[in-house]
Amino acid sequence: MPAILECDDVRKAYSSGEGRSEEVLHGITITLSRGECVILLGPSGSGKTSLLSILGCLLTPTSGELRIDNEVVDFSSTTTLTERRRSTIGFVFQHAHLLPFLTVEENLATVGRNAGVAPAELARRITALLELLRLESAAMKFPSQLSGGQRQRVALGRALVHDPSIILADEPTASLDWENGTIVTDMLINRARELGAVLVVVTHDTRLIPRFNRVLQMEGGNVIESSH
């Protein structure tokens, strides 16, 4: 399978004051291929979020290289990073982070439009996603009118509406009960496989491991490959 996302000796250090810095990622090297669904596990402070942020072009690594579709990401160019996030990456955040002043449909549409999806195609995708996410009746509702599970499903739809080749999810089930959590996770995995996208899910919930085909364990800023 062709590699979509490659990390080559990626390091990240944060300044801890008085001129000192603390490295939280110690030379991460991983390759993620098309259709791979990866669960990223690890205790708090192990560097999961930092790695996810670098993979999502939100955080600049101190050193090392990130390649997306065999192209080295230029972290010095804001335009390049924005373009990558706009067209290639879909995010699902722990707290959904829906835009509260837009309806469910508008939350999806605004991301689709920004990614350059044609209006007719966008309308088709939104309808299909709302159906898939069982949110048809909530299309015109605002996030404040939805349950936590519904909100997270909308966030899922928003991450998928522009058919990204990389989907990054940070604790997408943390605020959900087990049933809703598994629904959201399964939807993510199924859709990622349909799209042939790379899916990286950060979670603490080890019960979800069997659903993924690759497990990465983070410890003290290093990735340890494990299988299940």
Added chain:
Amino acid sequence: MPQAFREAAFLGKRMLLDKPGRFFATVIGVGIAFFLATAQFGLLVGWINTNTALIRHSGADLWVMAVQAPAFDYGTAIPRQRLYQARSIEGVEWTQPVFMGWNIWQRGDGRRVNIELVGVDRMYAAGPWMMSSGSLESIRRPNTVVVDQLYLKTLGIGRLGESFEMIGERATIGGICRGIRTFTASPFVFTSVEQAIRYDKRYRDDEITYAVAGCQPGVPVGVVQARMQRAMANVEVLTTQQFCVRSAKYWMLETGVGITVVITAFLGLAVATVITSQTLFAITHDHLPNYATLLALGFSRNTLLSIVLVQSVVLGACGIALGTLLFGSAAWASVRTPIPLETTPLVFALLVIGSFATSLLASLMSARAVFRVDPITVFR
């Protein structure tokens, strides 16, 4: 319009309307501030129009007057001979005498009112240009005057033909004109030059206040003005435009009235800036997590700045629209009052531009906040 800006416009408007109460309160605040500014400038324009109205409507091209007469209302006597001299200047088509003097009007109830007595000749230059009742020609009759309908109550006038007193002389109302306000609170009373001199004991028969002249068609006014000035000593010759500017400058600048009004107008714009700035910043601050989300989802910082820009323009435009409505209503209501609110297309356009500029200025703080948003906060 590029897609990014269309998206910014959509998001900006929806963010603004997220809390309709705050949006409408801001629009009302900006609207009132804009109204305050336009009303102040409206007063200024109205006052300038008021204190130059008789000059502008005179139909004359040139005014001959005593040296350094500060305004129409404060002209002093010049020899009537100047009128004939002016008429003899090459390029002059006609001349007319004008009298202007302060006098005392005695009402029927005995109360005395200061008035500005204007004497005009057969062409009625510097006289009323709109009559409400009676006739302007009536001033050719002895002891007959024309007054403006705005001041009937002030002068204690009930009807045409009623008689009053001016320093022992009878004054009968021969006509009522309209649209001639006074800036000095002393109403204008019109009569013939000869009658005015009879009313004003300080003038001799061979004295007038102004000699006004019309130039022959095609002859440059400036050329005639220069010829006239060379030919006559101890008088000043001004074009109608120059005399208007001098009168307006006197009342607006030398008395300090204009400066006060202009300062208040700028205060209005400053208030609008503060209101817009504070509200916009409050809205931006409330939505900082949403800006971070938008950045993380691939919206550019330019799009985010456009959102702030759109919001400031929308607030400014809505405020200006409301302010214009208020000003229009106030101007309409002031038409028949001694204190008119007026404007000119140029003044209004400048105020609108100024208000938009202040709205944009108000967005600077918000733009700065948006510029500092870190998208990584979405993971916290």
